[in-house]
Amino acid sequence: MIIDFHTHIFPDEVAERAVSGLLKGLESCGLGFPVTMYSDGTASGLIRSMDTAGVDISVQLPVATKPSQPDSINEWTEGLREKEPRIISFGAVFPDETAAAQLERLAERGFKGIKLHGDFQGFYADDPKMLDIYRRCGEYGLICVHHAGLDCVSPKDIHVTPERMARVLDKVGGVKFVLAHMGGNCMEDEAARLLSGADNVWVDTSYTAGRLSPEKMAELIGRFGADRVLFASDSPWNDPADNIRLIKETPLSEEEREKIFCKNASALLGIFS
Known part of the structure; x- marks a missing residue:
């Protein structure tokens, strides 16, 4: 079984516009390589890419x-549950004065977690206002996924760094964090140094698996521990297959691969147990 812990989709009626806008934003960043979309950004497009790749479940x-x-986002994602049971949708939260009520509603409606993106939502990981959000996630049993490290929309002002997350961990306990891109895109070594060993932190492999060598990925997985790593593609921006x-191709044992591909995510999500 393979669980992809990091994907993005949009309602059918806005998917083309949303994907096109994000694609233009990525192209304007001057990444130095062409940006390719690997699905059309819809739920059915994700399912097709999952079938091609052999992915069983996507978050x-x-x-x-x-x-x-x-x-509106959460009403749409809630409606996906019966239509697309292979897609587990996390909730959307905007970190303002309504966040507490938003989190309570998500918990009541059975969501398993939330996704936060400091570069797009205008916060730093260790902002005082964020600490209450984290504590409430812990109280409600909601997993908190962060975009971590560099994002080309804000390359000179990284909002969620390993250093900031280390400060968060010193102040807040009881919440499960997933830090995308091996704990910090383009900051993986710092993430491994500051965050490995934390019993409430997981990292995902999105983007980093394609940017780093197999040997470097194996080193980072060893530093975090294979129990703490989740397979992730960041579809549609990357190809799950x-x-x-x-x-x-990363030099790991079969047991380690099985943990990364499915066992860790299954345990974290509380499914198939």
């Missing part, structure tokens, strides 16, 4: 970039 991570968005290949 989709919506981000509310405006205060007006969480309710290619990311599966990259993890299979």
